Amino acid sequence: MVEEKPLDFTKEITSRLGGETITHCYQCGTCASTCPVARTAEDRYNPRQIIRLALLGQREEVLKGDAIWLCASCYSCQERCPQKVEVTDVIYALRNMAIREGNIPAIYMEFAAGLLSEGRIVSISKFLEKKRADYGLPPLKPAGIEALKKILSATGFDKIMFKKEGTPK
């Protein structure tokens, strides 16, 4: 079952922004109990279990799996965790790692593409622009696309996004 030395995966996570607190977890299950997604889709998502798999070094199951994409970012777990594990941020860190290895759900590709081309993750149609004008809303000021591109280039965002696209299991 154990594919990799557990500490290596754990160290990787704790050294990433967002993942620093994962080792505080003592598996109390408060996060799972309060999670709206877990309560609705018990068999597909359980944040406590994700953390447990991560701490046991189950890199492949965690990063290639479907579970980490099911967090709705509501932060209820992080709010109530008695060990102050930043559960939601840990999931972000895991997602960051998964994407770097090419496991990117399609919808995130769309968001990234929107950001890179228009500086916004949701694009504004001509229809909408006209509607805005009709209602007397001021035209939208242009987004700082040039500055944004420089930032994205500095962090390597564009390189992260355009590795091979894989759909999670």
Next chain:
Amino acid sequence: MTSYALFLGCTIPARQPHYELAARKALTKLGIELIDLEGMTCCAPPPLQSIDLETSLAIAAYNICLAEEADLNIVTLCTGCFESLAIANRLLKEKPQLREKVNKILANAGKEFKGAKEVRHYLQVLMNDVGLNSLKQNVVKPLDKLKVAAFSGCHLLRPSELLRFDDPERPRIFDTLIEALGAKSIPYKNKLRCCGGLLRGYADDIALAIARDKIVNAHNAGADCISTLCPFCFLTLDLGQMQIKTTYKEEYNMPIIHYAELLSLSLGVEPKELALDFHKVKLDKVLEKIG
């Protein structure tokens, strides 16, 4: 006259101009000057944080820098934007090593985060800059027949250690502001629970099930409408009801209405000035109760 840099984000201007319209009208009536700055981008909410946290921090910081340069505090409408920008503001103010790291990135765009300005949600502006008394005095059409299921969404309250907006387990600010309009903010099951909106596009079935729970709980508590602050919540619950009808064969006819719209209506703005056709679930019953 208090001035703020208005941060609109992506979803509201692109999909929910009715929110922007109502907010501009209401806040202007209450004496708040909203300034549109050039160069603002997406705030880098959870979908982008999922791709890279560092980049998202830098993007959020970039937007705050624009406000710092204009010497203005930021006000947001979308609670997702509030969370993204407010957290970035606090983290970078409190953690010098992180700030250094992000400033190195920002230097590429010719910006430097100084930590000089605040990020606020418009509810905070109503409470602190306008004040409850002034707000109540400006209400010309009290909504006193309306039973509202208040739903602030997740990102106004949590993570409370970083946002420090309200008590995360016993929030009162949103309810107080609803009641300042004369309406009644009613208790209902799982009031503080997420709407599931961010799962749309990836796991629509789960998202819809969570949204349905919300609608059912508000319905069972006898609410006339659900009042929202987040465009994703609005979308999930409003458009979501169309999908619930198809998938679950249930119809609740629960109007979903942004607080800014309720505010505008109570301040005397006519419904026809408010772009209410953007609502999928029609507001006829609500408008009737308002009179």
Next chain:
Amino acid sequence: MEEVKVGVFLSDCGGQIAKILDFEALTNFVKAIPGVALVARGSEFWRGEGLKTIVDAVRTKKINRVVVAESVPKISEVAIVKAVEEAGLNPYLVEVINLKDHCAWPHKDTPQEATEKAKAMLLAAVEKAKLQEPIDKAEFPAVKSVLVIGGGLAGMQAAEDLADMGFQVYLIEKEPFLGGLAAKAVRFFPTDDCAICIQSPTTDLKTVAQTSRKCVYRSGFSEIPNLNVLTNAKVVKVEGGPGNFHVTVERKPRYVNEKKCVACDLCTSVCPVEVPDEYNAKLTKRKAIYINKPLVYPPAYAIDAKACKFHECAKCVEVCPTKAIELNQKPEQVTLNVGSIIVATGFREYDPSVIKEYHYGEYPDVITHLELARMLDAFGPTGGVPVKPSNLKPAKRIVFVQCVGSRDRRWNPYCSSICCMISLKHATMIKEAFPDADVTICYIDIRTTGREHEYYYERAREMGVKFVKGRPSEIIHDPATNTLVVEVEDELLRRLLELEADLVVLATAMVPSEDTKELAQILGLELDQDGFFKEYNAKLRPTETKRRGIFICGGAVFPKDAPTTSLHAHSAAIKAAKFLMNGKIVKDLKVAVVNQDYCGNCQFCPVTCPYGAITLEPKGDGHFAAKVSELICEGCGVCVGTCPVGAIELRHLKPSQITAQIKALLSVNGTSKPLVLAFSCSECGHAAVDSSGMAMMSYPANVRVLRVPCTGVIQVQHILEAFKAGAQGVMVIGCKPDGCHYEVGSQKAKQKVELAKALLGACGIEPERLEMFNLVFIEGDKFAEAAKTMTEKVERLGLLQLA
């Protein structure tokens, strides 16, 4: 001063270390040292004929200073000092060094170098002894009476022990009644015996009836000779010092004369005021005049001053048959003269209202253990039946939630130790009385670590108590059915549950008693990071604090169960008894002394002293100077290391003695390597040096060790002196930062070392020539390694040229 005549006694350990060290050369060397009157060599000098040699030399006044090179650390020193003192010489005029573990064995591969080092070590010892003056003893009064603060299990035990031993004991309790938590707990695990059965038998074997354990009310507690119980009492001020404290105690008025009250209950029948009864978890009401039933001490009613209408009403006064009610009582202060103080103020339940997701205080059917205990007490407000406080109907489905506010970084990060057992106790009590009750315990871990605790857990499972491994995220109330719903994940099933409950019991954290901070300030005691009174060292000095004569025990130190509390209380009583039993405290004045003329009143030393031994006294010319309490000072020297003008010195290590030893240790090299001087504390640091030698680990002989009481005594100038005297490298060896035997010494030393490094750098000297090491006994190998590495480093750096 009389002429100094040093006798030097060289032990060759049955000839063994003479195989390495050239004892003839050593003897000749020592003979030539000025001041040495006698040199003897033998197999051993700490017992038998060898010891007799020393004793004779002392008795015949041939010598008045003794230097012994002996090989069994500490035991030999103690034996020699004892014999020398009996022979009539001040015991501080003896210096024992260890040529075996500190010289012969670690350097056995380089015998000539070892011999040269031995010469330096002997020279240093002789010079130190020459400069040592006699240190006397002093007697301080020890009043044979003890103040015990806190009238719960621990306090009552300690008080009774001491009263039994003949000490005058004052037991003060802030409530009107004794008993503390024991009076509310009903039963104690794991035996499930009555909680109030806490009076241990007396040692008075004449009265056989007294030799078994007793409930408080049957124990004749009030009649124990020497025991004075003061209820409604709190400490407000402490003056004086160990052996002779003057404690001011303030007593709130009871408004009932304890000597007249016959506990007939007439007063409550006429009292018009009703308030919620805190003792019974506010499940019932009581009157303004009340007693906690059924067994209580003292057996006298008390008036709740906040509730009573006093002279506006006074109905109780009219009916009282013995005229015991005195509404005009005033608070009074009394000053007690005691030799020692024992703090036994216990712990209390954390208020879980802050954990808002559990809705304590909002939903009446969410309660704590103490509130449940009252319900389960047959004498309690519900006659032993667990009920829903919301409607007083019996509760059939009960859910316990563990770790509420414990093991929680947001509230109290520690484990409160006893709550698992308390839940098992209450769960089994309920199941025993109501076998059909549906009882579930939600836990993160079940901790049953004590004796017989595991069987207790087994029994709970056998009785049908259910266990869910999972911490509830929220407790919800369904108003339609007036039921509580506990949301929790059963991790072992991997299933999300919604447990329905009539009653939810929160196993809240145990935190220090309410007035702990205030009391700590009054007594000058430290609190640990969790807010409990800090024990000096749980292993080595249990129940002691940094303030001599003040002891702490029981739950006030950390939550514990009844047997452990009892143990701790007895322990504190023994410590206090030992301290006071001779009626006087005899102390060697091996302490720090202030030269008042030099003292500039900078106030660094009073703040630094770990024991609060230094105060500022007026000099008489309008200025203040530091003064060291000879009774409290432990002789560590941290103050010496702190004083910027050298106004303090230790009687047992004067500045001249340090200088003399530095010079002596560096006077002879004999190796081809650069000299390194290592300042070592007398505790862990020296133990590491000892052990490296005892294990025959090898390091070079150019490393010389200068022993000080605590590295805290080291000043920057000592380090510079060492370099000036020829050291090419300097090491400082102390205890671990959080393990210094004098609390702060090694941390202070670290600061000095950093400062010295900066100064060296500024003078163009490589700062790496100076290093600090924190070592303990089992790290002897690390000392040897450090000595080698330091030598190599200093060799690489080259010869240090000082102008």
